[in-house]
Amino acid sequence: MEEKQHIGQLFDRIARTYDGLNHGLSLNIDRAWRRKTVEMMPPAQHVLDVAIGTADLTIEMLRRGKAEQVTGIDLSEQMMQIGFRKCARYSLLVNFVHGDARKMPFEDDSFDGVTCAFGCRNFSDPDAGLREMHRVLKPGGQVTILEFSYPTNRLVRALYDIYFTRVLPLIGRMVSHDKTAYTYLNRSVKSFCWGEAFIQHLHDAGFRDEHFTPLTFGIATIYTAVKK
Numbered sequence: 001m002e003e004k005q006h007i008g009q010l011f012d013r014i015a016r017t018y019d020g021l022n023h024g025l026s027l028n029i030d031r032a033w034r035r036k037t038v039e040m041m042p043p044a045q046h047v048l049d050v051a052i053g054t055a056d057l058t059i060e061m062l063r064r065g066k067a068e069q070v071t072g073i074d075l076s077e078q079m080m081q082i083g084f085r086k087c088a089r090y091s092l093l094v095n096f097v098h099g100d101a102r103k104m105p106f107e108d109d110s111f112d113g114v115t116c117a118f119g120c121r122n123f124s125d126p127d128a129g130l131r132e133m134h135r136v137l138k139p140g141g142q143v144t145i146l147e148f149s150y151p152t153n154r155l156v157r158a159l160y161d162i163y164f165t166r167v168l169p170l171i172g173r174m175v176s177h178d179k180t181a182y183t184y185l186n187r188s189v190k191s192f193c194w195g196e197a198f199i200q201h202l203h204d205a206g207f208r209d210e211h212f213t214p215l216t217f218g219i220a221t222i223y224t225a226v227k228k
């Protein structure tokens with residue numbers, strides 16, 4: 001099956017239980033991570049939220065006045081449908097676009113800011129996604145990325161490994177009734193780069209002034225960079 005279809009379908013399958021599992025499995029820490037991500041964004045008029053999913057990051061930035069207008073793009077229609085309903089509940093008008101982050105249907109220099117929460121490691125070609133984010137961002141605009149990373153402390157790492165390889169796939173399978181999705185989550189986190197290595201990918205995509213901020217013992221990291 002084509003990679004693009006496969007990831008979209010995987011998230012379509014787990015869309016209904018995605019938010020509940022996210023908040024439950026992370027003990028709501030994911031909400032604090034998104035809040036911190038939004039704090040690190042400069043206010044911007046029109047923001048593109050790449051891999052918008054169920055729109056949690058979008059809702060946070062709009063409610064905190066960090067963006068006046070948001071366009072979101074995602075491969076999974078089911079995830080975006082849930083996001084659309086949540087935005088409607090808060091009377092937030094968001095433009096949802098069904099499409100691929102690796103080849104986005106937007107003009108060069110279209111957005112004042114670009115964000116992406118827990119999306120990059122899902123792209124089959126993350127560098128293509130980063131190059132596209134750079135292309136559609138206006139010069140002077142900031143990209144703000146939230147992604148899982150791998151703790152450096154040995155004790156935290158051991159606990160993290162147990163949680164991610166045993167507890168999380170088991171609960172994920174029971175609640176979402178999907179055999180593979182939460183094993184995939186664990187594999188995708190482990191095989192993705194973080195910290196300085198990810199900064200290098202941002203640099204190669206054309207970004208400058210790159211910074212990263214580890215959160216909660218390095219379980220997640222926020223990356224910021226600017227298009228010059």
Ligand SMILES: C[S@@+](CC[C@H](N)C(=O)[O-])C[C@H]1O[C@@H](n2cnc3c(N)ncnc32)[C@H](O)[C@@H]1O
Binds near residue numbers: 008055122
């Ligand atoms: C873990 S979810 C994150 C959703 C949301 N940003 C959040 O913070 O909860 C990853 C999302 O990335 C989307 N995705 C994966 N590959 C993609 C691609 N190539 N282009 C656009 N979206 C993609 C999936 O459909 C899914 O909605």
